[in-house]
Amino acid sequence: MVLGTASHVGKSTVVAGICRALKNRGIRNAPFKSQNMSLNSWVTVDGAEIGIAQAVQARAAGIEPTAEMNPVLLKPKGDQVSQVVLMGRPYKDVRIGEYYLETDDLLKTAVEAFTHLEEEHGTVVIEGAGGAAELNLYDRDIANIRLARALGLPILLVADIERGGVFAQAYGTIALLPEDIKPLVAGIIVNKFRGDPALFASGVETLEEICGVPVLGVLPYAEIDLPSEDSLSIGDKQAREGGVRIAVLRLPHIANFTDFELLERRASVTYVNPGETLAGYDAVILPGTKNTIDDLEVLRGSGTADEICRVRAAGVPVIGICGGFQMLGRRLVDEGYEGDAPGKAEGLGLLDVTTTFSVYAKTTRQVRLRAAEVSPILSKMGEVSGYEIHMGTTERGGDAPAFGEDGAVSQDGLVIGTYLHGLFSDPAVVDTLVGYLAGRKGIEYQPAGDDVDPYDRLAALFEAHLDMELVTALACESGRNGYLYKGRDQP
Numbered sequence: 001m002v003l004g005t006a007s008h009v010g011k012s013t014v015v016a017g018i019c020r021a022l023k024n025r026g027i028r029n030a031p032f033k034s035q036n037m038s039l040n041s042w043v044t045v046d047g048a049e050i051g052i053a054q055a056v057q058a059r060a061a062g063i064e065p066t067a068e069m070n071p072v073l074l075k076p077k078g079d080q081v082s083q084v085v086l087m088g089r090p091y092k093d094v095r096i097g098e099y100y101l102e103t104d105d106l107l108k109t110a111v112e113a114f115t116h117l118e119e120e121h122g123t124v125v126i127e128g129a130g131g132a133a134e135l136n137l138y139d140r141d142i143a144n145i146r147l148a149r150a151l152g153l154p155i156l157l158v159a160d161i162e163r164g165g166v167f168a169q170a171y172g173t174i175a176l177l178p179e180d181i182k183p184l185v186a187g188i189i190v191n192k193f194r195g196d197p198a199l200f201a202s203g204v205e206t207l208e209e210i211c212g213v214p215v216l217g218v219l220p221y222a223e224i225d226l227p228s229e230d231s232l233s234i235g236d237k238q239a240r241e242g243g244v245r246i247a248v249l250r251l252p253h254i255a256n257f258t259d260f261e262l263l264e265r266r267a268s269v270t271y272v273n274p275g276e277t278l279a280g281y282d283a284v285i286l287p288g289t290k291n292t293i294d295d296l297e298v299l300r301g302s303g304t305a306d307e308i309c310r311v312r313a314a315g316v317p318v319i320g321i322c323g324g325f326q327m328l329g330r331r332l333v334d335e336g337y338e339g340d341a342p343g344k345a346e347g348l349g350l351l352d353v354t355t356t357f358s359v360y361a362k363t364t365r366q367v368r369l370r371a372a373e374v375s376p377i378l379s380k381m382g383e384v385s386g387y388e389i390h391m392g393t394t395e396r397g398g399d400a401p402a403f404g405e406d407g408a409v410s411q412d413g414l415v416i417g418t419y420l421h422g423l424f425s426d427p428a429v430v431d432t433l434v435g436y437l438a439g440r441k442g443i444e445y446q447p448a449g450d451d452v453d454p455y456d457r458l459a460a461l462f463e464a465h466l467d468m469e470l471v472t473a474l475a476c477e478s479g480r481n482g483y484l485y486k487g488r489d490q491p
Contacts, residue, residue, distance in 0.1 A: 001155045001184075003128035003144055005169035009160035010191040012053040013226060013458070014219075015127045019061035020459040021468055022123065022475060029475065030069060030121040031057030034110035035129055035143040037074040037082070039255035039290050043387035043421075047364045048088020049073065052258055053127065056226055060455040063121070068113040072106055072142070074099075077290055078253065079340075087113070090362050103140040110142055111150050123475045132157065133176040145181060154186035154474045157213075162192035162221060166203070171210050186474055187216040189466065194221045197465060217466035224454045224461075225265065244437045244445070247272045247281040249304065249324070251295040255288040256389070256421050259321055263424045266434045266448065274302035282437040283317040284308060286324025288421065292355075292392075293334055293345045296327045305348055312350055317377065317414045317437070320351075322390050325407060325417030329353035329394065338391055350415045351408045352397035363388050367420065369404035374413040378402060380432045386420030394419075 002018070004011045015031055022029045031054050042055035048067035058065040067088030074082040077093065084091040084099065087109065117124050129143035132155075138145050148155060159169040170188050177185070188207060193200060197218040204215045244267040248260055251274070263269055270281075278284055286308075289295045299305040312318050320328040329347040331354045336342040338357035347355075365388050371381035384403060399408040407418035424430050431447040438445035462468060 001126040001128060001148055001151070001153050003132040003148075003155055003157055004130070005133075005157065005159045005173045006131040006163075009158050009163075009169075010219075011127050011158050012057070013224075014156075014158050014189060014191065015053075015125050016057045016060040016226060016455065017458040017462040017466075018125050018471060018475070019057050020455040021462045021466075022125070022472065023060070023062045024456070024459050025468075025472060027123055027472065027476065028063075028121050029061050029123040029125055030063060030117045031061060031127065032068070032114055032117055032124050033070050033127040033129065033143065034114070034147050035072040035074065035106070036070050037076065037129070039075055039253065040258050041073065041075070041085075041256065041389055043364045043366055043389055044088065045366060046088075047366075049085050049362070049364050049389055050088060052256070057125070057127070060458070061121075061125075066117075068116050071110050071113040075255075075290055076253075078294070081340075083290075088364075090360065100140050103142060103146075107142040107146055107150065110147060114151065125475065126151075126153065131173065133173040135176060138178060145178060148181050148184060149178075152184065155181075155184045156187055156189055156216065156471070156474075157185055158189045158191050160192050161190050161200075161218075162194065166190060167207060167210065170207055174211050174213070185213050187214045187467075187470065189216050190218040192221045193218050214467075214470075216470060217462075219461065219465050222457075222461055224458050225261065226454055226458070243268055243443065244283075244434050244441065245270070245281045246283045246285060246437075247278055248285045248287055249274065249299070251287060251289045251323075252298055253289045253291040253295055255290050255323070256321075257287055259287065259421055259424055260285065261425075262427065262430050263434070266430050267437070274298050274304045276304075278304070278307050278311050278316075281311070281316065282441065283319065283433070284311055286318070286320040286327055288322035288324060288389075290323075291339065292323040292326050293332055293339055293343060295323070296332070296345055296347070299327070308348060309350070312415060315414065317416070318350060319415075320417040321423070322388075322419055322421060325351075325353075325419060326355040326390075326392060326394060328415065328417045329355055329408075330397070331355070332392075333357065351410060351417050352399045353394050353408050353417065354397070355392045355394045357392040360391075362391050363419070367404075367406070369406055369420075371403050372400055372409055374400060374402075374409050376413055377433060377436050378409060378413060378416065380436070381429055384420065384423055384426060384429055386418075386422035386425075388419045389421060390419055 036051035040052040050070035054069040055065040073085035250271040371378040
């Protein structure tokens, strides 16, 4: 189990790195996170929805993502309400107090999912959630403490030295763990060190002395392009200087902003808050959202809806993904399934489509489609792939579809709407869009080509800075042979 001293310390990346390092050592493995809270999600081959971090970790392990890797996914909707996705399918919307009443059953489901993964893959690398030492949650913490108690696996504790207080993080977390969980802590990983890790040698000695467990390594801060797990990462984003400028609206309930992370490496992408100007941008993107109608009302109230229409009239391309596509239409009708109550909203009117939310169900599937032969952007994209995660059905009026029978495109080709998440994860699609925008500005754009596999880079970092011999031994000893880890003081 990989647990953390807090949120955003790097647990997801550490699990991905371990998964690829084990794979490279010839050890079959799979990732697992019993409970995830995120609006960044992924669709498996069989249409199950899981947190995107587990999809990334599965890719690192060299296997297909499955629902068992993230049996419980919570998608916040606001006002202390989340949609519960159970084993990849929508279960129900619940308030947090009601959710905790189901902890025992959810833990049982999680353990069953873990067992299935272990039987199929042999070794399972588990990611915890948030901080491990949340005392008020111990009786219902199915992502950390209760899962650790149920499985009895060795724990690697990740601490983030970049944010400071690494000694208090590690010592305080271990000191506050329940007495039966403390012996499971097999080591500490110090993450995000800037500079020469050798300079922290005395710090390693101190950590080992006060915590009573070995430090397995000091991982240097590294720029490795992996999709972001949740909304905490969006605050870290900084736009590149110069070149093509693209605005992505930072909606209050923005979902799957990982759609644009390859785009961020090819252009200057800024996440623009409602109410901020859109002047000077070469294209505007409306991303996915968990609450389409609510976020549309925020755009109206902030004046951004009118500004989107103004930049469109000035010839700036406008692209909507999933909920953003729905907003671009003429009308949205909720019969009480997308929001808290039935309602209607006028869309931005930039595409001739109408969306209706009439059932509590989602479309979740992977697709491969051909872009429409509509100039000046789509006609150069060819075949594309992506995945759909959305409620509601959308009917087109006079506008042509954008990809196969998906989405819609305006007659001049400058307003594009689609349900395809992952569209801009394709380098060819990104190069098509950025190349077109660069040409309009009269600047040169050189396609970067396919990126180097980030998972092998991550694994190499772990091999160089982490005691992977010990990590491998722990992973193999606690695998399918039924070995129960006895803790640091017992053989």
